[in-house]
Amino acid sequence: MYSQIHSSTLCEAVVNQIHELILKGELKPGDRLPPERELAERLGVSRTVIREASRVLTENGLLMVKPGKGRFITAPNFRPLTQSVGFLMRAQNVTFKHLLTVRRLLEVGMAGLAAQHATMEDIQAIRDAYEKMESARDDTVAFVNADQSFHLAVAKATKNPLFMMLLDPIIDLIQEGRRMTHSVPGSIEASQRWHKMIYEAIARRDKQGAEQAMQGHLDEVESELGWIELNLRQLGPEALSTRTAI
Incomplete structure (x- = not known):
């Protein structure tokens, strides 16, 4: 299964070969890689290269090292991308208003597609998230977590995996705004009214209604951000830039 490496960038070549084996299904989540010495011999590289490639794969969320047991393939996930995007957005001084513009472009259409393609299981997941939000009105952490689950459930219901890939890297930033x-x-009362309307429109397969409800929800978020800015101005521009930047 493994072939010898012939490249000036040996670590990158090892990483790419593991990527290819995962994509082809020859390596699956839970599979254990050969011991370091054996893998180095198979690939024709040093053990140092294998260690470096393992570090890169681990950082990318594709490999898990279990002390005393070995290195195991993990299911691809968005967490490394989420962390990278979050860092880049902060480095570029992206604001919540910038994020809101992207959400309008992404989530309004997403809600409409969810209304068209959601399964009964998807609809139940959206409802469960809404009900958790309803029962957590006085618990900010629980409410924000349920809010995140709601929007991810809507993304999943589109049956287009790209929506999950696009939404997941910014979901933590969305929740920071929440x-x-x-x-x-x-805020909570308004949020729940809109989330209920989104859920109900998706449940009755109302594409236009779902899009309008999501648009209304994001309009409300914009209004709330405006309220925060207005109040922060009383504390001076320094406090405003600190609090409204991501």
Whole structure:
């Protein structure tokens, strides 16, 4: 299964070969890689190269090292991408208003597609998330976590995996904004009204209704961010830039 490496960038070549084996299904989540010495011999590289490639694969979320047991393939996940995107957005001084613009482009259409393609299991997952939000109105952490589950469930219901890939890297930043707006007077009540409308429109297969409800929800978020900015101005521009930047 493994072939010898002939490249000036040996670590990259090893990583690429493991990627290919995963994509071809020859390596599956839970599979254990050969011991370091054996893998180095099979690939024709040093053990140092294998260690470096293992580090890269681990950072990319494709490999898990279990002390005393070995290195195991893990299911691809978005966490490394989420962390990288979050860092880049902060480095570029992206604001919540920038994020909201992207959400409008992404989530309005996403809600409409969910109304068209959601299975009964998807609809139940969206409802469960809504009900968890409803029961956690006074618990910011639980409410924000349920809010995240709601939007990810809508993304999953589109049956287009790209929506999950696009939404997941920014979901933590969305929830950071949710934590900020949680204290805005009337925010929770308004949020729940819109989430209920989104859920109900998806459940009755109403594409236009789902899109309108999601648009209304994001309009409400924009209004809440405006309320926060207005109040922060009383603390001076330094406090405003600190609190409204991601």
